[in-house]
Amino acid sequence: MNETLWQPDKRQIRNSQMFRFMEAVNREFNLSLDSYEDLYAWSVEHLQDFWNFYLRYSQIILHSPPDQILSSTNMPGAQWFTGATLNFAENLLSGPRNKTAVISKVEGQPLTNLTYGDLSDQVVNCALSLRQAGVKCGDRVAGYLPNIPETLIAMLATAALGAVWSSCSPDFGSQGVIDRFGQIRPKVLFATDGYLYNGKPIGRLEVLKTLLKEIPVLEHLVVIPFLNPNIDPSLLSIPRACEWGDFLETGGESSFQFVPVDFNHPLFVMYSSGTTGLPKSIVHGTGGTLLQHHKEHALHTDIGPEDVVFYFTTCGWMMWNWLVSVLAQGSTIVLYEGSPAYPSLQALWKFIDEAGITVFGTSAKFLSINEKQAFIPEKVANLQTLRTILSTGSPLSEQSYYWVYQNVKSDVHLASICGGTDIISCFFLGNPMLPVRAGEIQCRGLGMDVVALDQDHLPGFNQKGELACRQPAPSMPVAFWNDPGNLNYRNAYFSQVRGVWLHGDFIEINNDGGIVVFGRSDATLNPGGVRIGTAEIYRVVEHLDGVLDSIAIGFEEENDVQIFLFVVLDKGEVLSKSFKDKIRQALRREASPRHVPHKIFAVHDVPRTLNGKKVELGLRDLFRGRHPENLASLENPQCLAEYEELITLGIIANKETG
Secondary structure (H helix, E strand, O other): OOOEEEOOOHHHHHHOHHHHHHHHHHHHHOOOOOOHHHHHHHHHHOHHHHHHHHHHHOOOOOOEOOOOOEOOOOOOOOOEOOOOEEOHHHHHOOOOOOOEEEEEEEOOOOOEEEEHHHHHHHHHHHHHHHHHOOOOOOOEEEEEOOOOHHHHHHHHHHHHOOOEEEEEOOOOOHHHHHHHHHHHOOOEEEEEOEEEEOOEEEEOHHHHHHHHHHOOOOOEEEEEOOOOOOOOHHHHOOOOEEEHHHHHOOOOOOOOOOOOEEOOOEEEEEEOOOOOOOOOEEEEEHHHHHHHHHHHHHHHOOOOOOOEEEEOOOOOOHHHHHHHHHHHHOOEEEEEEOOOOOOOOHHHHHHHHHHOOOEEEEEHHHHHHHHHOOOOHHHOOOOOOOOEEEEEOOOOOHHHHHHHHHHOOOOOEEEEOEEEOOOOEEEEEOOOOOOEEOOOEOEEOOOOOEEEEOOOOOEOOOOEEEEEEOOOOOOOOOEEOOOHHHHHHHHHHOOOOOOOEEEEEEEEEOOOOOEEEEEEHHHOEOHHHOOEOHHHHHHHHOOOOOEEEEEEEEEEEOOEEEEEEEEEEOOOOOOOHHHHHHHHHHHHHHOOHHHOOOEEEEEOOOOEEOOOOEOHHHHHHHHOOOOOOOHHHEOOHHHHHHHHHHHHOOOOOOOOOO
């Protein structure tokens, strides 16, 4: 068992929403559950009772009750709470009108605030304007926007009408946006004239002109001034384009009622970040998204009305959708637009004090960067309000757990969470009733019947295996867009084990319910037939002095899998024989001989998606002679040229160990 780094005391446990929910379950069902392990087991063994009770317990506003809880246990095809109707925006806007709903900051600029009353009024105004523009229930509305209040307002206005929202962040190039929005054919597009990053303004007007040309079904382009108060007249002269302020004046002052929709009615279209072919357009339902997020926020993160919740995210990542749903708790959410390290790594840590943040969400990569640069946040910020740190995006290394407790705050609840765009939520989360152990996610989420399957598709503890979900969950997609017969949906998750969702992650669940994630299983390495997750290599290599980043792939050679490791070195470092030996020795010592790469190369950058995930499969395909098709999904596609040069020079094909 890994070392315990934080333990809630008895008072904290009994005051947690998770504990109070367990007591409510005991009263409702005449049970005597007395631990999270008991509660979790009950939630998956009595799946329908759990979700039906939590729907009532959450006090989510319904316009009509459900006719049945679950149509069937078949996956795909299971439908939750058929007959129930609700409105997503109405549930998020139900906080007290005079309470702060949103704190917003753009890098280098002062904070701005919106109360629930202000936010509600602006959402209704925008919804009336969308209705005047012809948007009806089921129509698509898209956002090509930074993380600012107008983005939230446009999304909630869309949901208020029962329309479907989809968004990309403005760091997507034109082709990346076309590949996504071109599939769903939006009626209205909200966009800004550009965005800021690292103190630099980056214009997007030319991209907007391209989008108007390439997505002809767009009836309206609404441009929000961001870089400049006055939008380029050449853009506004286009018949379909107008400025945000002018658009809001078209709604008038007629009365407005939130449009109730079916529980499984489409709410969001999200996109996979694959590098081959068009991104999958994943449709998430209204009720399932809200119910799942509510459970994760209230129970697993212990968020209540007094909390101020931040997650560093763009509007192209599902964590934005997850963050804004926190409004259903009556809490305050914090939006941040810009670089997390501008003008220095101090920025976000000081922002915690400035905004009074209680729950701080970030990525494993951000914490790793702080660790590598020996930065000590507690020396530059007070952090008195901070009680929880959330981390996702990639597995959080054991060393990063220690770094947080030694350099940020010793009495903070550090919760690594893991799920994905595919379910717009989490399989594994934190838990205010359980200890935090180095390198482990605390628990499986309530109602998520998750196991680790071995190569024979048998579940077990203390073994590496495929992340599998054996029963339906409300936040699973209702469909893929334009996917007759659910063919692509079925192939994405259910092609290997009939009726079981395989997520594509390589995990281990221990006897105490803690989870270790080893990376993507479809990028699993198999040297000598032993399954290795790439995250096992990164945990060791990226902790070494002089290594900033790394990526590993398996290369089939001589009836075995050889591991090729590419490392980004710190300025002034050289990949000498002694440096390679240091890497190999560390992996042999801290992992196993099977983890030792056959060849090691120095590169200047690691290919990543726009969400910051390493593109292992795309890189592997490159070495197999298949160039990644969807370069628009990459943050840094230009870096592939360096890898192609290695192939061109014949270095990759060299039989000698690098």
